Amino acid sequence: MGTYTTFDHTADVGLDVRGRDLADVLATAARAVFDQMLEDRPDAVAVRDTVDVRIDPDLADDAGEVLVAWLQELLYRFETARLVPMEVDVEEASPDGVRARVGFGRFDPARHGTRLQVKAVTYHGLEVRQTPDGSWRARLILDV
């Protein structure tokens, strides 16, 4: 699993994510986003279902758009079904799309503390690239 740090951005929150490959960056970014929204993740939420999540090329045509589409997909599942991605196995990731197996737990407002409402993943200053040492790095800003 990769690592991430947050950086300040006036009213919003920035994420600086590092991973060994694009798949690792996507999995780490998913964890980072839900860390902003929920307190005490990941221990409190038990995995209920494991399903396939796909991002198709018609949704995205470069690595940055793939990252945004992937995170928006997870936010959508959280808002509509209270699903929290707990175990993320990105099987395939390229600038054309993503295929992942995701173990989702269910958010329970009576039990789980919350932090920030992430409204959207923005395109501002969005950067996803391979670094000279071969690992991958992404910078993105969440509108909260």
Place this chain on the structure above:
Amino acid sequence: MSPGKAFDGPLEPAGECRWRIPKSYKPGMRVDGIIYADAHLADQIRGDNAPEQVANVAMLPGIVRASLAMPDIHWGYGFPIGGVAAMDPADGGVVSPGGVGYDINCGVRLLRSDLTREDVQPRIDDLVARIFHAVPCGVGIGGHRDYSRSELARLLREGAAYVVRHGQGWDDDLDRTEARGCLDGADPDAVSDRAMERGRGQVGSLGAGNHFLEVQVVDRVYDAQAADAFGTPEGAVTFMIHCGSRGFGHQVCDDFLKVMRKAAAKYDIQLPDKQLCCAPVESDEGQRYLAAMRAAANYAWANRQAIMHLVREAVGNVFGRSAERLGLDLVYDVCHNIAKMEEHETPAGRRRLCVHRKGATRALAAGHPETPAVYRALGQPVIIPGDMGRYSFLLVGEPRAMEETFGSVCHGAGRAMSRGEARRHVRGEEVRRRLADKGIVVMARSSAGLAEEYSDAYKDVADVVDVVEKAGLARKVCRLRPLGVIKG
């Protein structure tokens, strides 16, 4: 372009509380930029790169008169927060989702009452707790029920009237809501399935972040005649609701940022920043965005109406009297993130313009036909929320706003500190204690969220409204001090 770096371009004095970025500053600017601020705020504004964004907006096709910014301006995505830009469709004018923002029709609703501070103070804990439990709030928390898709489609067309028709409000609430809580031309078919799914379960919920619900008392009156007409004399207790279109609006914005990026290329619109992506108002993309954005605006008005209904019930229960008998009348509901087609005088005559207000509030002076009949002799109430430790303001529009800013003023305090910085300064429990010392009761689902919203993280909203008043755009009616705060 980032928010961190200071603006080193020209800010020329242009009259009382006005600063000009001349269109000669950058090639491609079609009009000047005008920022409303005093010398102190102008210094702060220079500190982030928002004036550069004002200049960028001045490059957009069809922009009329000037790219305008209010004293609470701060850096935003593409367009600055606190920006006003009016585009003439007959001159190739564009509409841009970035000029509205993610939270479409984020706005404020103010409810007055016959209750006084003396009635409320002894029961404030109970009152805040009852409202907190009645109004769903917080991350991941939706409304009390899921709407079917056909119900939601009707709500998107009808706005606040839909929930009033279903028993959540009074008929005259609509008279006291901007645009009567409904923009014509909303089309649920222009909205994605995803937005519909996100919207179904969130009607009547506050959300989190900077959204809030406050119990307040009028602690200072500046214009007694207007305060009496608005039902907010000194000592009166009011309730303020600040929220928007929830996940529905966020999804509409996100969907159309993708559409507009392609459209900008298709129509060969030169953009200094990709986040200004846009399409001509008259194009298919522009019309579809407006149809979806209006649906989101109507969603937000229905949402605030539904929340107000829950507040009326909760307050009625605490005091054992009906909301009618407690005089829980709506003062006004006004939006601060929107694009609307409005008629305005321009140097080229009277025109129908697409007015973007992103973190700016509509402010109509006395006599304007869109001012509610009950307030027409005075002007439209303008509600400016501040931070939870200080105060908010009620203003009324003045004629100069229509002459200069397309009938627009500021929308709030604006952040002085990032969220991370705020969290490092203070913890949620400390905020709770400091507010308690000031006699303010707070209930919040998230302690970290509370820390990020504490007072010192915001500019003093009094400085912002003073500029608006000095510039002659609106005048102060009264100040509203929080007694109780509810946050997500």
